Amino acid sequence: AEVVIVPDAQSAGDLVADEIASLIRADPEVVLGLATGSTPVPVYEALRPRLRGVDVSRVRGFALDEYVGIDPSHPQSYRNVILREVVEPLGLDPERIRTPDGALATIEHAGADYERAIAAAGGIELQILGIGTDGHIGFNEPGSSFASSTRVKTLTEQTRNDNARFFDTVDQVPMHCITQGLGTILRARHLVLLAFGEGKAAAVAGALEGPVTASLPGSAIQLHPRVSVVVDESAASQLR
Numbered sequence: 001a002e003v004v005i006v007p008d009a010q011s012a013g014d015l016v017a018d019e020i021a022s023l024i025r026a027d028p029e030v031v032l033g034l035a036t037g038s039t040p041v042p043v044y045e046a047l048r049p050r051l052r053g054v055d056v057s058r059v060r061g062f063a064l065d066e067y068v069g070i071d072p073s074h075p076q077s078y079r080n081v082i083l084r085e086v087v088e089p090l091g092l093d094p095e096r097i098r099t100p101d102g103a104l105a106t107i108e109h110a111g112a113d114y115e116r117a118i119a120a121a122g123g124i125e126l127q128i129l130g131i132g133t134d135g136h137i138g139f140n141e142p143g144s145s146f147a148s149s150t151r152v153k154t155l156t157e158q159t160r161n162d163n164a165r166f167f168d169t170v171d172q173v174p175m176h177c178i179t180q181g182l183g184t185i186l187r188a189r190h191l192v193l194l195a196f197g198e199g200k201a202a203a204v205a206g207a208l209e210g211p212v213t214a215s216l217p218g219s220a221i222q223l224h225p226r227v228s229v230v231v232d233e234s235a236a237s238q239l240r
């Protein structure tokens with residue numbers, strides 16, 4: 001992997017936004033892989049000025065994951081997060097930006113539907129990734145198969161605690177999610193993993209330099225030929 005250590009999250013946002021903006025200029029129908037959570041926010045913010053005057057009406061996107069069984073009107077459903085933080089500020093077409101469907105009624109085929117949609121779009125050009133403190137990418141928690149495709153997973157206690165900050169109490173964090181699999185993520189043509197802060201240092205070191213193991217799902221990136229890792233000093237602090 002190419003590892004870039006930047007002074008702060010904003011510099012990371014600038015760097016990755018430059019790359020994404022040039023992809024969009026080169027191919028107005030480019031297929032982006034989007035992440036939610038705190039990490040990619042500086043990328044989306046930095047994209048906004050860069051896309052002024054650029055035709056983004058045909059850009060396509062696939063989010064990594066969604067909570068299962070969350071009310072669609074809940075502000076923390078990843079569909080709503082993506083609409084609020086990405087689609088609306090950047091002026092994208094909401095119909096071209098998909099999130100896995102976490103509705104209980106259709107959950108049995110939601111994973112296969114999502115995989116078909118990604119394949120029909122020609123695959124993901126650039127996938128933005130954060131990493132969990134437990135080493136997850138997407139919501140592929142420890143123990144996930146490297147060949148996995150989009151499916152339902154159970155969130156670990158650690159992830160639910162980490163994400164409690166987005167809800168009133170930890171009990172309100174859903175138990176389950178539907179996430180692109182490690183196999184899905186590995187099919188994207190360029191992976192861009194971002195991480196900021198001391199809390200991510202162990203996961204980043206494990207993902208980049210530890211054994212390739214399902215116990216640390218982020219280590220799957222070592223199997224990919226084109227990975228960029230953009231981290232601040234604290235998140236890089238356990239790299240050798």
Ligand code: F6R
Nearest residue numbers: 035036037038039130131132138
């Ligand atoms: C989000 C996702 C997760 C997050 C990870 C880090 O779509 O798939 O893997 O990237 O949990 O979350 P933050 O960025 O909030 O620290």
